[in-house]
Amino acid sequence: MTYVVTEACIRCKYMDCVEVCPVDCFYAGENMLVIHPDECIDCGVCEPECPADAILPDTEQGLEKWVELNRQYAEQWPNITRKGEAPADADQFKGVEGKFDKFFSPNPDKV
16 A cells, blocks of 8 residues: 545645655655655555645555556656645645646646
8 A cells, every 4th residue: 555645736735744754755746746656655644644635545446547647756756855835825726626637737846
């Protein structure tokens, strides 16, 4: 099992999860984070820290797409080990449906 970041992170990117990760397995895109599934130790401490409820165990049904997306972008985006500032409009996007098709950016963060 591993944890994955899902669509709920897009345009929210609160980064509270980064602070608690003992193995620094988060990677930063322009408007979301991902977890490298081969680096995650399945400790689960990140899941309750996410205000957007964007982090889920990969054992939940229907997350195959997100496991692959996390793997793909963890290989391309920079590793992040410290909490940064969430976007100023993050709260406006919390709970919005369909964010992947509307807002996902494949660009890396400018860490």
